[in-house]
Amino acid sequence: MKTCNNNIDACTACASCTALCPVAAVVRDFPGPKMAGPAAERFRKAGAPTDAALAYCTNCKNCDITCPSGVPVAALNMRARAEHVKKHGRRLRDWILAHGEHMAKLAMPGQPLTNLGMANPVTRQMLKAIGISGSRPLPRYAPRTFLRQYGKLRQQPFADKVVFFPGCFINYNAPQVGLDLIAVLQANRHQVIVPPGLACCGVPLVTGGYLEEAAAAAKRNLAALADYARQGIPILTACTSCGLMIKQEYGELFGADGAGEVAARTYDAMEFLLELHDRGRLNTAFTPAGGKYLYHAPCHLRAQGIGRPALELLSVLPGVAVTDLDAGCCGIAGSYGFKADRYDISMAIGQELFAKIKAAPADAVLADCGTCRLQIAHGTGAKVLHPISVIRKAYEPEYKL
Amino acid sequence: MTKTQAVIIGGGATGAGILRDLSMRGVKAVLLEQRDLAHGTSSRFHGLLHSGGRYVVKDPESAAECVAENRILRKIAGQCVEDTEGFFVRLPEDDAAFEQQWLAACRALGLPVAPLAPQEAVRLEPNLTPRIAAAYRVPDAAIDGFRLCWQNAAAAARHGGEVLTYTEAIGIERDGGKVTGVTVRDALSGETRTIPCDLVINAAGSWVGKVAALAGADVHVKPDRGTLVAFNHRFTSRIINRLRPPSDGDIFVPHGSVTILGTTSVAADRPDDTAPRSDEVLKLLRIGQELFTNLADYRILRAFAGTRPLYSAAEGRAASRNFAVIDHRAEGIDGLITVVGGKLTTYRLMAEKAADLACERLGIDAPCRTAGEPLVADPAPGLLAMAKKYFPAGGAELAAARLGDAFGAVVRRLEDDPADRALICECELVTLAEIKEIAARATTHGLSDIRRRTRLGMGTCQGAFCGFRSVAAVCDAGLADKGAAELLRDFLEERWSGIRPVLWGKQLREEELLRGIYGASLNIDGAMHDEGI
Incomplete structure (x- = not known):
């Protein structure tokens, strides 16, 4: 598979990416994706040093979405940033945020205590000292990981199988999303396999500049997924960043072996269900639960180029009204918004979204991405759910797991 | 005009070098250039500062001159030279016997050449074909012709030397057999006048024959056309020469942000036969692909062509690249000296020899000092640190190198007015301050003049965005009597001449975008008025 080495040549310098960059809109010091990416790359190839302003990029990929020429702008920026941090060193804070999976594993055994510990003023002070924002609550760890709960599930066996890649946020922080997905798939006569040996998809490692570690994670995950892909078994994610990583960046950034085969079989959960619906295979025995929802399409969903499948799917539910917020990036960009020196930028980017949510009362806001949900809850106080949870509710009580 | 001692005709590297040389020796001298400095062959070449390796077998004398001048120019023209080093690469289909001949000739000449394992060559330059049979490192470097000319002119100005651009020599006045002056025409206003002088030095490159004819002298120079291709990015960090008898398309030079491939060699009818052709480009690509397998994937920015002033009975590449200094006194024209042939790498030596003869004729006893003193001083560390605040990483160093003496004035503008910090040319990192500073100089008459001194419009967009962004600043500086539309048209026409053959x-997508911006959005050709829209 071709990596992004030569694609800077496709840039026409039109700067559409800069015009639509959520960060450039609120940070004057950020020269924008074109300047930081393809334009600067010409000079980096000529020996120029990397620019410190690269640190502002959130890797939200609105540049990639905008680019009329197919330049992988964000990937260029992530590579350059990796070079930059390699040369100029990293902060402890950035290591911690890039290695959420390690941190979660460390935290798990004494878990209720951990959450208590994270919230106490002394710990907050300590986190603040290393550069983690004190203005934002840290995501809570769930009492039991998704994987632990999955291991105890008794699924009905069906001939149709799907593989589920849970990712760190669902596993450690939001296991209910994974359980809801399994319930919905069971209601649709699919059996869910979560293969052993999966690692973090690598997104936080990439944004933190740890490309070698991310490449190792890619290799490990592809090894765990490749056999299923070869058998034609669909691979599902319910986190849009994990999904984009597997579909696009494993090939784009690392040219990893098997990346193409696995990418071709990987679906966002909503994308997969919508496809079932389009083929007339979706179980539509929904309870008319009703509800009024606002929907936020995460940047990494839009970057997948699959439309807004959740929006279409939810419109099938009886009595459910969903409004697309269409307000761009929420601003959190995974670990970005947790950095003390990025918190204000993160919140400034989310202002339009927050304002729209506050202006339109609803039962809940729906978003397919875990950290988008954190940001929306923090920025608006609204109740925020993954759309799968609404769908699962619509199958109750008949299909209770 | 007041009398001067010497008039030099031709604002290429040699002419500018002679101006500097004579000025440093205390001779009062004026340089005439029909267009802008470096408009001719001094900017229409690879940008290669030869190590000598290319000529070592066929023309060892030229090669020896290159070896010596390469060392000198690295010292005196540091801001024009990028020490990239070079490889000579032999492919399996190239004659192995030539490699041995070449090696022996390099050693005989004292040209430092180090063998390199093929896999090491590919590790250092990963885009090179792995089909390498043999590779050597040589001290080739990249050199910027625009900068070299302007920095020579700036150095000459410090010693009283004067430059008149857009000034054509239309007559060489004589009294009996003795040269008394040069009649010139201002290419912009059309006005003519005579500059009285004791001596005329004809350094007009491919145009020397035309200039000599003004005095009734005969110089047989054969313009030889070479076409080159500029790519959008650097796919090699080093100069790559094909190790075989010099032929078409066998040199790649990384140059600033781009890579240049060349060249062809065809006898030209005229010195200004510089419109490149698609068939020449395709030929270069076909040959170049043998060294860089993915060459066809790389975006071509433009093609360009120049004419080599070959001075010999023989034609084309087989002709000697050596130069000659001709004293026309032998033909009964006292006070006319012609310097012809040579190559950019040896421009300083050519200037020295021409200036030696000029001084002899003028009765001035002063040694040449051009090999010791730098063209321009390195920017003060404080100045560079100040500039770094306003440029993306690496941009301040690039601006310092291309601006030479003008860098200080640009940094002051950046300090004084935050609005001047805007990057107007985002592809080549040129700020508004730089454009305003160069626009204000007496030698600037259009956007292309600014381009040659700043690299405005020489990057990815080829003027699509920086053109309309810079034109306002240029109009404010009161450039010529031209309006914005005419300035833009001139600039874009000139860019178009290099884009059309590729x-x-x-690049076609870029050009369509450019056409949309200037034709539709800005209606620059007035077509919308003509159609009553």
Whole structure:
């Protein structure tokens, strides 16, 4: 598979990416994706040093979405940033945020205590000292990981199988999303396999500049997924960043072996269900639960180029009204918004979204991405759910797991 | 005009070098250039500062001059030279016996050459074909012709030397057999006048024959056309020469942000036969692909062509690249000296020899000092640190190198007015301050003049965005009597001449965008008025 080495040549310098960059809109010091990416790359190839302003990029990929020429702008920026941090060193804070999976594993055994510990003023002070924002609550760890709960599930066996890649946020922080997905798939006569040996998809490692570690994670995950892909078994994610990583960046950034085969079989959960619906295979025995929802399409969903499948799917539910917020990036960009020196930028980017949510009362806001949900809850106080949870509710009580 | 001692005709590297040389020796001298400095062959070449390796077998004398001048120019023209080093690469189909001949000739000449394992060559330059049979490192470097000319002119100005651009020599006045002056025409206003002088030095490159004819002298120079291709990015960090008898398309030079491939060699009818052709480009690509397998994937920015002033009975590449200094006194024209042939790498030596003869004729006893003193001083560390605040990483150093003496004035503008910090040319990192500073100089008459001194419009967009962004600043500086539309048209026409022969692939998309901006959005050709829209 071709990596992004030569694609800077496709840039026409039109700067559409800069015009639509959520960060450039609120940070004057950020020269924008074109300047930081393809334009600067010409000079980096000529020996120029990397620019410190690269640190502002959130890797939200609105540049990639905008680019009329197919330049992988964000990937260029992530590579350059990796070079930059390699040369100029990293902060402890950035290591911690890039290695959420390690941190979660460390935290798990004494878990209720951990959450208590994270919230106490002394710990907050300590986190603040290393550069983690004190203005934002840290995501809570769930009492039991998704994987632990999955291991105890008794699924009905069906001939149709799907593989589920849970990712760190669902596993450690939001296991209910994974359980809801399994319930919905069971209601649709699919059996869910979560293969052993999966690692973090690598997104936080990439944004933190740890490309070698991310490449190792890619290799490990592809090894765990490749056999299923070869058998034609669909691979599902319910986190849009994990999904984009597997579909696009494993090939784009690392040219990893098997990346193409696995990418071709990987679906966002909503994308997969919508496809079932389009083929007339979706179980539509929904309870008319009703509800009024606002929907936020995460940047990494839009970057997948699959439309807004959740929006279409939810419109099938009886009595459910969903409004697309269409307000761009929420601003959190995974670990970005947790950095003390990025918190204000993160919140400034989310202002339009927050304002729209506050202006339109609803039962809940729906978003397919875990950290988008954190940001929306923090920025608006609204109740925020993954759309799968609404769908699962619509199958109750008949299909209770 | 007041009398001067010497008039030099031709604002290429040699002419500018002679101006500097004579000025440093205390001779009062004026340089005439029909267009802008470096408009001719001094900017229409690879940008290669030869190590000598290319000529070592066929023309060892030229090669020896290159070896010596290469060392000198690294010292005196540091801001024009990028020490990239070079490889000579032999492919399996190239004659192995030539490699041995070449090696022996390099050693005989004292040209430092180090063998390199093929896999090491590919590790250092990963885009090179792995089909390498043999590779050597040589001290080739990249050199910027625009900068070299302007920095020579700036150095000459410090010693009283004067430059008149857009000034054509239309007559060489004589009294009996003795040269008394040069009649010139201002290419912009059309006005003519005579500059009285004791001596005329004809350094007009491919145009020397035309200039000599003004005095009734005969110089047989054969313009030899070479076409080159500029790519959008650097796919090699080093100069790559094909190790075989010099032929078409066998040199790649990384140059600033781009890579240049060349060249062809065809006898030209005229010195200004510089419109490149698609068939020449395709030929270069076909040959170049043998060294860089993915060459066809790389975006071509433009093609350009120049004419080598070959001075010999023989034609084309087989002709000696050596130069000659001709004293026309032998033909009964006292006070006319012609310097012809040579190559950019040896421009300083050519200038020295021409200036030696000029001084002899003028009765001035002063040694040449051009090999010791730098053209321009390195920017003060404080100045560079100040500039770094306003440029993306690496941009301040690039601006310092291209601006030479003008860098200080640009940094002051950046300090004084925050609005001047805007990057107008985002592809080559040129700020508004730089454009305003160069626009205000007496030698600047259009956007292309600014381009040659700043690299405005020489990057990815080829003027699509920086053109309309810079034109306002240029109009404010009161450039010529031209309006914005005419300035833009001139600038874009000039860019178009190099894009037209490579109008395919990614560059075609860029050109369509440019056409949309200038034709539709800005209605620059007035077509919308004509159609009553």
